[in-house]
Amino acid sequence: MPSWLRGKEQRKEDVLAPGKAAASSSEQIELALLAGIRKGRRQDFESLYRIYYPRLQRFLAHQMRHAELIDEVLNDTLMVVWQRADSFEGGSKLSTWIFGIAYRKCMKALSRLDLPQDDSETEEQVDPGPGPEQQLGQRELRIRLLEVLGQLSAEHRAVVELCYFHDMAYAEIAQVVGCGAETVKTRMFYARRRLRGLLADLADSAGAQDGESR
Amino acid sequence: MMNTVVSMEQDDPHSAVQGLLPWYARGQLDEADTRDVQEHLLQCAACRAELEAEGPMQAMLSLTATAPEHASVEAGLARMRKHMKAQASPVSRSRWLPWALGLQGCAIAVLLTIVVVQMQVAPPAVYKGLASGEQPAKAEALIMFRADASELSIRAVLQAHGATLVGGPTESGAYLLHLNASPKTLDSLRAESVVTLVESLGPGARR
Numbered sequence: 001m002p003s004w005l006r007g008k009e010q011r012k013e014d015v016l017a018p019g020k021a022a023a024s025s026s027e028q029i030e031l032a033l034l035a036g037i038r039k040g041r042r043q044d045f046e047s048l049y050r051i052y053y054p055r056l057q058r059f060l061a062h063q064m065r066h067a068e069l070i071d072e073v074l075n076d077t078l079m080v081v082w083q084r085a086d087s088f089e090g091g092s093k094l095s096t097w098i099f100g101i102a103y104r105k106c107m108k109a110l111s112r113l114d115l116p117q118d119d120s121e122t123e124e125q126v127d128p129g130p131g132p133e134q135q136l137g138q139r140e141l142r143i144r145l146l147e148v149l150g151q152l153s154a155e156h157r158a159v160v161e162l163c164y165f166h167d168m169a170y171a172e173i174a175q176v177v178g179c180g181a182e183t184v185k186t187r188m189f190y191a192r193r194r195l196r197g198l199l200a201d202l203a204d205s206a207g208a209q210d211g212e213s214r
Numbered sequence: 215m216m217n218t219v220v221s222m223e224q225d226d227p228h229s230a231v232q233g234l235l236p237w238y239a240r241g242q243l244d245e246a247d248t249r250d251v252q253e254h255l256l257q258c259a260a261c262r263a264e265l266e267a268e269g270p271m272q273a274m275l276s277l278t279a280t281a282p283e284h285a286s287v288e289a290g291l292a293r294m295r296k297h298m299k300a301q302a303s304p305v306s307r308s309r310w311l312p313w314a315l316g317l318q319g320c321a322i323a324v325l326l327t328i329v330v331v332q333m334q335v336a337p338p339a340v341y342k343g344l345a346s347g348e349q350p351a352k353a354e355a356l357i358m359f360r361a362d363a364s365e366l367s368i369r370a371v372l373q374a375h376g377a378t379l380v381g382g383p384t385e386s387g388a389y390l391l392h393l394n395a396s397p398k399t400l401d402s403l404r405a406e407s408v409v410t411l412v413e414s415l416g417p418g419a420r421r
Contacts, residue, residue, distance in 0.1 A: 042298075046291060049287075049290075049291055049294065050287055050291070053282065053287045053290055053291075054281055054282050054287070057282045057286075057290075058279065058280075058282075062278070071290060071293070074290065075290060075293060075294050075297060078294065079294070079297065079298070079301075082298065083301075138277075141277060142277055142278055142280075145274065145275060145277055145278045146278050148275075149275065149278065160236075160275075163236050163237065163240075164236065164272050164275055164276070165275075165276070165279065167240070167242075169237060169242045169243075170234075170237055170242075185230070185233035185234060186229075186233055188233045188234075188236060189229050189230075189232050189233035192232060192233075192235070192236065192271075193232070195271060195275070196264075196267060196271065199271060199274060
C-alpha cells in the first residue's frame with residue numbers, strides 16, 4: 001500500500017472518527033441552545049455566543065481585517081440567530097447556517113467598503129517581496145502568512161478558511177457561500193495553487209534573509 | 215467570467231483531483247470521491263507530490279490561528295446585550311403606548327365576549343373540506359405529536375382511535391382533535407408512542 005494511501009487511512013481511523021463523534025455531540029449541544037433561544041432564553045443565547053465568537057472572529061478576521069467591521073459583522077450575524085432562530089429549519093448543520101449568515105454579511109460589508117479585491121484567476125500576481133531585514137520570528141511569520149492569505153480573493157479565501165480551519169466538507173462550504181459544489185472545488189484548486197506559490201516565495205525570502213544574517 | 219474558467223478546469227483530471235486534495239488529506243470525502251482521487255493518484259506522480267505538500271501547507275497556515283482573548287468575547291457580548299436591550303424596547307418611551315395598550319386590551323375583551331356569547335348561542339359551525347363532506351369542526355381535545363413522527367404514523371394513530379384533526383397546528387405545534395362516533399378514550403391516545411400530549415378541552419369533552 002502506498003504511503004499516501006496509508007497516511008490517509010491512518011487519519012481516517014485515528015482522527016476522523018473521534019472528531020466526528022465530538023462534532024456530533026457539540027452539534028447536539030448547540031441545537032439544544034438554539035431550542036432555548038427560540039423560547040427567548042437569553043442565557044442560552046449567551047452560551048451559543050461564547051461558542052461561536054472565536055470561530056466567527058477567526059473567519060471574519062481573515063476575511064475582512066478591519067477590526068471595527070469584524071465586531072460589527074460578528075454581532076450582526078449572531079443577532080440574526082437571536083431574532084430569527086425559527087428560520088433555521090434543520091436542513092443543514094447549525095454551524096453551516098450561522099457561517100452562511102456571517103459570509104453574506106461579510107461580503108456585503110466588503111462591498112460597502114468597495115475594497116479592491118484580488119482576482120486570483122489572474123495567476124501573474126506581484127510577489128510580496130522580501131520582508132524586514134531580520135530573520136522571521138514566530139510573530140512575523142504569522143503576519144507574513146496572513147499576508148499570503150490576504151492575497152487570495154475573498155471568495156477563494158473563504159473556501160480555504162472553511163476547509164482548513166473550520167473542518168467543513170466541500171458540500172457544507174457550498175451551502176455557506178451559496179454556490180455549487182463544483183465551484184467550491186474549483187475555487188479550492190485555484191486558491192491552493194496560488195497558496196503553494198506564495199508559500200514557496202515566503203520560504204525563499206525567509207531562507208535568503210537567514211543567509212544574509214549569517 | 216469565472217464560470218467559464220470553472221468548466222474549462224473541470225475537464226482537466228489533475229485540476230479536479232487537486233481541487234479535492236485538501237478534503238482527501240483530511241479524510242472528508244465520500245467513497246465515490248475518495249475512489250476517484252485514489253485512482254488518479256495511483257497513476258499521477260505530480261498529484262501525489264501535491265498531496266505530499268498538503269500536510270505541510272495546512273500546518274504552516276494553521277500558524278495564523280490565534281484564539282481571541284476571553285476579555286474580547288465578553289466585550290463583544292456586552293455590546294450585544296446593549297444592542298438587544300435597545301432593540302427590545304425601541305418605543306418604550308412613547309407616551310401614547312400605555313393608552314394604545316389599554317385600548318387594545320379593551321378591544322380584545324369585547325371581541326372575546328362576543329365570541330363566547332356566539333359559541334353559547336349558535337350551533338357549532340361545521341366546516342366542510344372539498345374532499346370530506348362530513349368533517350365536524352368541534353374540537354374536544356388538544357393533541358401534540360413527537361417532532362419526528364411521520365405523517366403515516368400520525369394518520370394510523372388517528373384512524374385507530376376514530377379521531378380527526380379539525381385545526382392547528384397552533385404556535386406551539388398542537389392540533390385540535392375531534393373524537394368521532396366510536397372513540398377510544400383520551401388515555402389510550404396518550405399511550406401512543408408518537409403522541410406527546412393530549413389535553414381535554416372543556417368540561418364536555420370525553421375522557
